[in-house]
Structure formats: structure tokens, C-alpha cells
Amino acid sequence: MGIIIPFCGLSGAGKTTLAVAIASKMIAEGLKVLVMDGDHYRQSLCKDLGFSKADRLENVRRIKEEAVNLHAGYDLIIMALINPFEEGRAATGNAEELVWIKCSLETLRERDTKGLYFKAYLPDGHPDKIYNLTGVNDTFEIPEQAGLVIETDVMSLEESLDSLYSFLMVKVGKGQEVIGG
Template sequence: MGHIIQFTGLSGAGKTTLSNSLLDWGNKHNLKIKLIDGDVYRQTLCKDLGFSKADRLENISRLGAFAWSVSKDYDFIFIAAINPYQEGRDKLKLRYGALLIWLKCDLNTLIRRDTKGLYRKAMLPDTHADKIHNLTGLNDTFDHAENANLILDTNTLSPVETVALTTRFLLNLKPH
């Protein structure tokens, strides 16, 4: 059974960047890694869900169940999703033994990066047609993941440093 690792953090914090770098690292070290990217699975497994709290919790529940269903075939299964509620994170920990890595980044840095243009849209006037009303961390809840197994401050750490810290963490895990 592979280790299920939840990567949580706001949009733009580096979840997908780190996960993709870890896929490369895994390939070089003959590790089998499955990436479950929240953005990708929103278009398939979870395409019927919106962004209410109930839908967000259902989204992460489905991603966790899928991760568990493939865990026998991989060394590591990464779930890279915002996963904003501690309730959802705790459910995956209790149900599947999922570990948690928080990519922590302050809002000002994320607004400056704004890789997807989401923060700009969330800050538009309420009457604007392109306004995003439920962007996690800006105008919707994100519970800080203070109890994470690893916290990576992507305000100050480079992508290379986050990969190094994460690979060290992963290599220290005991096999299931």
C-alpha cells in the first residue's frame, strides 16, 4: 500500500508545481507515484460539484476514495487540492491514513503571483460579470493546517527547496 499524501494550500501556493517536480523525482528513483490534481479531477470525477462547503467536502472525499482505491499500485499517491476545511483533511487522515503537507503562502504573495488570474477576478466589484464570489482564502474560508505533518512556507522557500524538504520527508516514511 502506498502512502496517501494530501497537499493543501491556497490557489497559487505551489501544490501542482511541487507535485509535478515530485513525479520527476519519483521517476528518477524508480518510485511509482500517482498524482491526483484537484483541478484536473474537477473536470472528470467531480464535474457535478460546485464550490459550496458541502460540495468541497464531497470533492475531497471522492479524491480520497480514489486515492485509496489505487494505493496498492503505487508507492505514493499525491492529492494536490486546496482542501480548505480541517474537517475534510481529518476525514482523509482517519479513513485512509493520509498524511498532510501544507504549502503555506500569504495572501499578498498569492495576489502578486496570481498564476490563474483568480485573485484579480475575486477582487472585482460584486456587480462585475467575471467576479468570483467564493475564492478560498480571499472571500471563502481556508482553515490553517497547523497540524500538518510538514509545513512548507512557499513565501520564502524556492521550488527546489520545497522539493528537497518534501523528498526528505517522504524518504523517512515507513513502508506500509
């Protein structure tokens, strides 16, 4: 039975980048790793859902259900979703397994790889404005507890991956727990 690790964090924070890179590294070492990405499921299993609180919770619920169905075949499944509510995170697993991919709004607005932040900051009434972008004009509850926090606006990609790798290897039973420090 593999372990299911939920990531949470705002759009553009680095969930996909880090999940895919760490999965490639672990797969190269012989582990079976699956990345379940929010963006992907929103075009398939969850394409009927929008971004209301109820729909976001349903999105998380369905993807967790799918992860539970699949996890016998993997050492590790990473669920890379915004997962903005504590209620949704509680449904995905223990807080010690949660990885918060954290990034300031300032940096997210600079990155803006999908143009979502630009649209969310347009004036009210503008035809292209989006009104429910997590962290701008929709809720992102700060995780009260997390097993690991990665600050992608402070840490380099390499540092982020090193930290994630150590954390995940312990979770899959292949690494050493660092006590203290």
C-alpha cells in the first residue's frame, strides 16, 4: 500500500513543477509514483465542477477517492491541488502528510504563467475579469498545520526539491527522519 501525500497551495505556487520533478527522480530510483494534478482532473473526472466552495470540496473528494482506489499499485501518490479549505485538507489525510507549497501573491503576480492573476486584478465589470481566483478574490485558508512548507518565492527550485525529497523518502519508508534541527 502506497502513501497518499496531498499538496496544497495557490495557482502558480509550484505544485505541478515540484510534484513532476520529484516523481521523475523517485521513479528513476525504482519507486512507483503517481502525480494527480488538479489541472488535469478539471478537464476529465471533475470537468462538471466549478470553483464554488461546494465544488472545490467535491473536486478534492473525488480525486482522493480515485487516489484511494489506485494506491495499492504505488509507493507514493501526490495529489497536487489548490485544496483551499481546511475541511478539504482534513478529508485528504493527516496534517503531518500535508505539503504546503507556499508563495507570496507578489511573486505569483509576477509569474502569472496562465494569466489568471492579471484577470483577477482587472477592474470590476471588465468582461475578462475573474471573480473567484483563490488567494485574490476567493478564499485560501492558511493551513493550521502541515508536515512540510516549501516557500517557492524564497527557496530555489533545487532547494525546494531537496527538502521535498527528504520529506517524501521518509514518508515512503526509505529515508531517515531528522530529529530536532
